[in-house]
Amino acid sequence: MAAGEELTLSSHIQHHLTNAKVCTTEAGVSFNKACSEAGFWTWHIDTLAWSIGLGLIFLWLFRSTAKKATSGVPGKFQCFVEIVIDFVASNVKDTYHGKSKLIAPLALTIFIWVFLMNLMDLVPVDFLPAFAGVVGETVFNVPAEKVYMKIVPTTDINMTAALALGVFLLMIGYSIRIKGVSGFIKELTLHPFSTNNTVLQIILIPFNLLLELIALIAKPFSLALRLFGNLYAGEMIFILIGAIGLLQLPLHFVWAVFHILVIVLQAFVFMMLTIVYLSMASSDNH
Amino acid sequence: MNLNATLLGELIAFAVFVLFCMKFVWPPIMSAIEERQKKIADGLAASDRAEKDLHLAQEKAKEQLIEAKQQAAEIIEQAKRRAGSIVESETQRAHEERDKIISAGQVEVEAERNRAKEELRKQVSTLAVLGAERILAREIDAQAHSDIVEKLVAEL
Structure with missing residues (x-):
């Protein structure tokens, strides 16, 4: 393979993995490359x-179904819709034993939303970016290779991190609401090492706090990174398959069939873990 | 790949979606499901009850049928007994009547015969006296020998 081709391939992959960015700079509203210096205040449109x-x-x-819902x-x-809702409701009922009006709709939203976002992975990798390129060239007069379009939101760490952060805030909220601030602090400091000796217990507090904080922080991290990692890897393989010429057709099919499993499974896992984490946050007995 | 403001945007979108779902999507669908479940449960209970009622009614009908059959049999039995007793009493009455008639007849016959006998005896005694009168002619006084003749008549 010539050096030029190699460059094209890697830039092609790079192109597929880059989000369309918007930010405000001194020159006004800027796009993509111009945003490399914008830091945090960049939006992946x-x-x-x-x-x-x-x-x-x-x-x-x-x-629209809910409005027309009939008994x-x-x-x-x-x-x-009822099958989906019943599925979510039974999962919530089995796992979350407290009473909450929020958990079940939250789980439903996560399940369907993540599923739909993952589903975008099955749209052939080049279709929409190429279409966006054409639109960019003809309407906005921007060269196609400068138009970025990443259609699977869950391959963007911002998306999965936002979901995980939302769940994390709810975990803390539920912990404090059910156990009170002191209960939450006790949970973080008096476990897993606990003794009846007061002095020893005070000595153990930093260790407990360290362990419990790691355990607490690990939950949103694992949520965000699991979904992101699975979908990013799946998308990457689609892009790589898309780069190998004619042989890609059967390979695309095989990988897509396999990926259907990943799409549903990751949505389900995210929902299930959300319920489990909130159930743990709401239960008093550690 | 680095984190940026998109995170905040998505977080807000997430919160809005969850709240919308909690307020406007979940409750109506869930209440429809629960209402239908209740309807179905009620329907099943009603059908159970109806089945039980039907069973009871069948049982009752069977009982009543048996009772009616028993009553009919009893009535027929009574009628038979009554008929038997009527026939018997009538037969007995007829027998009695017959016996009465027969005995009355016999009495009458007897009386007739006695009367005839009496008549005959009278006539025989008269004849005997007449005969004796004629045989003995004048010698024999009819008045004097009438006791003998009467004895004769009595022996007849």
Whole structure:
């Protein structure tokens, strides 16, 4: 392979893995490369647009069903929605033993939203970025290779981190609401090493705090990185398969079939772990 | 790949979606499901009750049928007994009647015969006296020998 081709391939992959960025610089609103210096205040507009769009599709579908929901003979789509809701509700009921109006809708939102975002992975990798490139060239007069479009929001660490952070804030909120601030602090400092000797217990507090904080922080990290890692890797393999010429067709099919499993499983795992973590945060007995 | 403001945007979107779902999606669908579950449970209970009622009614009907059959049999039995007793009493009455008639007849016959006998005896005694009168002619006084003749008549 010539050096030029190699460069094209790696830049092609790089192109696929780059988000469309927007930020404000001294020159006004800037895009992509110009944002490399903008630091934190950069927005990934493709992630935002696709994720919020998919979220709205989810809410619109379910809301229109909810408005027409009848306790008589349900329509076909209502049946489907009810199956999903019943599935989520039974999972929540099995795992979360407290009483909360928030947990079940939260789990439903996570499950369907993450599932829809993951599902974007099955759209052939080049379709929408190429389309965006054409639009960019013709409408905005920007060269196609400078137009970025990453259509799977869950391959953006910002997306998965936002979900995990939301869950993490809820965990802390539930801990404090159920156990009180002192209960939460006690939980962080008096376990897992506990003795009846007061002096020894005070000595053990830093160790306990360290261990418990790591355990606490590890939860949102594992949530965010698991989803991101799985989908990023899956997307990467699609891109690599897309770069190998004609042989890609059967390989794409095989990987897509396998990936269907990953898509549903990761959505389910995220939902399930959210319920489990919130259940742990709400239970008093450590 | 580094974290940036997108995180905040997504966090807000996440919160809004969850709140919307909690307020406007979950409760109506869940209440529809629960209402339907209740309807189905009620329907099943009602059908159970109806089945039980049907069973009871069948049982009752069977009992009543048996009772009616028993009553009918009893009535027929009574009627038979009554008929038997009527026939018997009538037969007995007829027998009695017959016996009475027969005995009355016999009495009458007897009386007739006695009367005839009496008549005959009278006539025989008269004849005997007449005959004796004629045989003995004048010698024999009818008045004097009438006791003998009467004895004769009595022996007849």
